[in-house]
Amino acid sequence: MVMVLVVIVLTLGSVLFYVLSPWNLTPLASNWGAIDTTMHTTAWVTGAVFVAVNLFLAYVIFRYRFNRHRRSHYEPESKKLEAWLTGLTAVGIAALLAPGLVVWGSFVSPPEDAHEVEVVGQQWHWSYRFPGEDGRFGAVHNRYITDDNPFGMIDDPAGQDDILVESPRLLLPVDRPVKFLLRSKDVLHNFKVANFRAKMDMLPGQVSYFWITPTRLGEYEIVCAQLCGIAHFAMRGTVEVVEEEVFEEWLASQPTYAELAAREPPDREAGQEHYAACVACHGAQGEGNPAVNAPRLSGLADWYLERQLMLFREGARGTHEADTYGQQMRPFATMLPDRAAVTDVAAYIAELPETEVETTLSGDARRGERLYRTCASCHGSQGQGIKATNAPRLAGxxxxxxxxxxxxxxxxxxxxxxxxxxxxxxxxxVQMLVNEKAIHDVVAYIMTLPRSEQTLAAANPGGGEE
Structure with a gap:
């Protein structure tokens, strides 16, 4: 009798937990309410089967409990029972599959007036491409992907006006259908926005797709819903649903492939003039000065320097009240009048001769080596930095x-x-570094890595692309 009560209590408790649970679906922000209906249908059908099976189990335990005056009757087959079970199972499976198949057919049948955006996934980053004024995408192929051509663009006239967005932040206009074209540079990814009730796998060498109509203004998180590697959980982006005019203004501010290809090389002489304001802290050769908490700059790549200077200028870095030295840096970054000046000074710094740094902290380098294995996935086994993963050089x-x-x-x-x-x-x-000791240990190991460009090249003859 105790087991009967346990089964009944667990069954009713599970039902109450589902009905009264505070965890619900995220607010719907697209036209795919039909997907919600399908999920609810699945929950109710499987829930009904769960309750029926467990209550039947409780009945069987009670009805056929032990009685030493009764013997069991062996009946190996029952055509009537099999017919009932097969029929009920078929009805249940049809009730689960039919709505999903109908919704799937609509999910992959975009309307003719849907505008297009290509989503490109890589470990561990999202980027996007829009067709230009001609309304057509240019040809691409993964074999053409390089640091200077991250989308793998081919010399195709249709691609000259393609709009390239390397940031993981995407804007979409509200109440306008959009067709997502999905491709991967490396491994299996999955583009998912929970509020849109939309997700789709991205396979290298293929282009998958689906469509939505964003219906609610706001900012929503993009995640990768496939285990794509060690930093899978950190592969996130944002999609912001805005008014049509805001979207058009943002899209017009993004560069085209032709504009990027035609960019003038940086003016290092102008960069040297801009760097005059940096010398007092970072040194004439970018060697840094611990006395004023200014790090070494020589040896860092121009793309990383440019990004950090832009973050300082835009207030994305150096504005937190606890970041004292970042606050000191920000006014100097705002002295650079525009992005061209930022590019020029970054290019100048990147060519400064490297200087040696002294070891000032102690730590367990052997333990730090184990901790650094996670870091190596982005920053490289020798701490050389990898542009493809947007990870700067650490060695030196x-x-x-x-x-x-x-x-x-x-x-x-x-x-x-x-x-x-x-x-x-x-x-x-960095949450894997649970305390100050772990930080000092991993830093101690980084200090054992080759510190100059020449020794890095010798230790990593394949270059930075790992």
Whole structure:
């Protein structure tokens, strides 16, 4: 009798937990209410089967409980029971599959007036491409992907006006159908926006698709719903649903493939003039100065320097009240009048001769080596930095600066701003360093890595693309 009560209580408790649970679906922000209906149908059908099976189990336990004066009757087959079970199972399966098949057919049948956006996934980043004025995408292929051609664009006239968005932030107009074309650069990914009730796998060498109509203004999180590697959980982006005119203004501000290809090379002489304001802290050769908490800059790549300077200029870095030295840096970054000046000074700094840094912190490098295995996925096994994963070089940087930045990331002082997506990824990744000792250990190991460009090249003859 006790087992009967246990089965009944567990069954009723499960039903109550589902009905009274505070965890619900995220607010719907697209036209796919039919997907909600399908999920609810699945829940009710499976729930009804769950209750029926468990109550039947409780009845069987009670009805056929032990009685030493009764013997069991062996009946190996029952055509009547099999017919009932087969029929009920068929009805249940049809009730589960039919609505989903109908919705799926609509999900992959975009309306003719839907505008298009290509979503490109890679470990661990989202980027986007829109057709230009001709309304057509240019040809692409993964074999043409390089640091300077991250979308794999081919020399196709139709692609010259394609609009390229390398940031993981995407804007879409409200109440306008959009068809997503999905492709992957490397491994299996899955593009998912829970509020849209939409997701689809992305396979290398294929283009999958689906469509939605955003119906609610707001900002929603993009996640990868496939286990795509060690930083899978940090592969996030944002999609912002805005009014049509805001979307058009944003889209017009994004560069086309032709514009990027025609960009003038940076003016290093102008960059040298801009760098004059940096010398007092960072040194004439970018060697840094621990006395004023200014890190070494020489040896860092121009693309990383440019990104950090832009974050300072835009207020995405150096505005947190606890980031004292970031606040000191920001006014100097705002002295650069425009992006061209930022590009020029970054190019000048990137060509400064490298200087050696001293070890100032102690830590267990052997333990740090184990911790660094996670870091290596983005920053490279030798800490050389990998542009494809937007990860800067670590080898050769001063240990006190590395430790401070890791602590700022761990505390959420740096990287929380919505315009700093790679900082957000670092916040997630650095949580594996549970205390100050772990930070010092991993920094101690980084300090054992080759510190100059020449020794890095010797230790990593394949280059930075790992």
């Amino acid at each position: 940087m001063p240990d006190w600066y590395l430790a401070r930045q890791l602590e700022l990331f761990r505390e959420g002082v740096r990287g929380r701003h919505e315009r700093d997506p790679y900082g957000n990824q670092m916040i997630d990744m």
